[in-house]
Amino acid sequence: MTTVTHLISSTPTLARDIDGKAISAQVLDEVREEVLALAGQQIFPALAVLLVGDDPASHVYVRNKLLRAKEVGIRSLEYRLPDDASQAQVLEQIAQLNADASVNGILVQLPLPGHIDEAAVIHAIDPIKDVDGFHRENVGGLVQGMEVLTPCTPSGCMRLLKETCGDISGLHAVVIGRSNIVGKPMATLLLQAHCSVSVVHSRSVDAPALCRLADIVVAAVGRPHLIDASWLKPGAVVIDVGINRVTDESGSHLVGDVDYASARTVARAITPVPGGVGPMTIAYLLKNTLIAAKLQRAVKAREPDPDGCDSDIN
Ligand SMILES: NC(=O)C1=CN([C@@H]2O[C@H](COP(=O)(O)OP(=O)(O)OC[C@H]3O[C@@H](n4cnc5c(N)ncnc54)[C@H](OP(=O)(O)O)[C@@H]3O)[C@@H](O)[C@H]2O)C=CC1
Numbered sequence: 001m002t003t004v005t006h007l008i009s010s011t012p013t014l015a016r017d018i019d020g021k022a023i024s025a026q027v028l029d030e031v032r033e034e035v036l037a038l039a040g041q042q043i044f045p046a047l048a049v050l051l052v053g054d055d056p057a058s059h060v061y062v063r064n065k066l067l068r069a070k071e072v073g074i075r076s077l078e079y080r081l082p083d084d085a086s087q088a089q090v091l092e093q094i095a096q097l098n099a100d101a102s103v104n105g106i107l108v109q110l111p112l113p114g115h116i117d118e119a120a121v122i123h124a125i126d127p128i129k130d131v132d133g134f135h136r137e138n139v140g141g142l143v144q145g146m147e148v149l150t151p152c153t154p155s156g157c158m159r160l161l162k163e164t165c166g167d168i169s170g171l172h173a174v175v176i177g178r179s180n181i182v183g184k185p186m187a188t189l190l191l192q193a194h195c196s197v198s199v200v201h202s203r204s205v206d207a208p209a210l211c212r213l214a215d216i217v218v219a220a221v222g223r224p225h226l227i228d229a230s231w232l233k234p235g236a237v238v239i240d241v242g243i244n245r246v247t248d249e250s251g252s253h254l255v256g257d258v259d260y261a262s263a264r265t266v267a268r269a270i271t272p273v274p275g276g277v278g279p280m281t282i283a284y285l286l287k288n289t290l291i292a293a294k295l296q297r298a299v300k301a302r303e304p305d306p307d308g309c310d311s312d313i314n
């Protein structure tokens, strides 16, 4: 009897998986329904994806995005430019897509080849078609709490937290990483959800100690297995944004920034990689394409009718 009790109490309770595949499928169902409703209003949302160069990982991501778009009935257009395309060529392609009223969303797959100024390209996209939410106009709007196109990965992480924890108001969240595309917008959204937010980065003194104060940990670093159980408060909820390709004796595979096997012995819930944040990013990209289409419809409705104007003048 003593042995049995001992065995039971020494078995660690493992964190439950946060199923990004299942939750993203729900988001995609919501998108599919809305696509149908918009079709009834003669609106057919379209997403343009521009891929410059031949980075194999980027090709895989773009293919996945286009496949998911097709599944939910969003029209997708793929544009490719060679690795040695000039910045002027990239900007010219964006100008064409900005001017095309049948295109609602524009995504330029990152990273771009080194000779191209990434910021200049991002800011050339019409903010109302910026489905990545990276344009400064959308970033500023997000910080001010306006309804703008919001970066897909942080939006996806917020949905995972909502499904896992419900109300997160008042909790302490630690975001590891401060990039413009993940860390900073993630911290902004958590603050909007009334968390106390700390952002940890490469210069932080004793990052593990700061992280151990967190009820919610969002890791967006790009270092395989950096965060293990020793970084976590018991019962923390862990969202692993990291996507790192590693090669070991069992071959090449994807791992996150979190040492999943170690972290799940301490955490309450954790996202796996793959199958966690990645599918949510794509689902929110498609949701943003719908939001962009609706924003554009609203702007068009406010524009004066050019024929009406002409008849006034004549
Ligand atoms: N699942 C998904 O949908 C997506 C996944 N990703 C993945 O997320 C990860 C992060 O991407 P991204 O934000 O673009 O990466 P960046 O390289 O732009 O940023 C990494 C951040 O991590 C910080 N950092 C680096 N080392 C440490 C350390 N030892 N301790 C604490 N902080 C550290 C850096 O700090 P500093 O600023 O001081 O340099 C920086 O702020 C990558 O693995 C990427 O592939 C990205 C986008 C979408």
Ligand SMILES: Nc1nc(=O)c2c([nH]1)NC[C@@H]1CN(c3ccc(C(=O)N[C@@H](CCC(=O)O)C(=O)O)cc3)C=[N+]21
Residues within 6 Å of the ligand: 060, 061, 064, 107, 108, 109, 110, 111, 132, 152, 153, 243, 254, 273, 274, 275, 276, 277, 278, 279, 281, 282
């Ligand atoms: N303009 C731009 N916007 C982005 O949002 C953007 C980008 N550039 N460049 C690259 C990063 C990375 N990113 C991912 C999206 C989906 C998965 C994804 O679906 N991952 C699957 C696994 C996919 C696989 O098996 O390779 C998963 O985690 O389950 C991963 C990574 C978006 N990014």
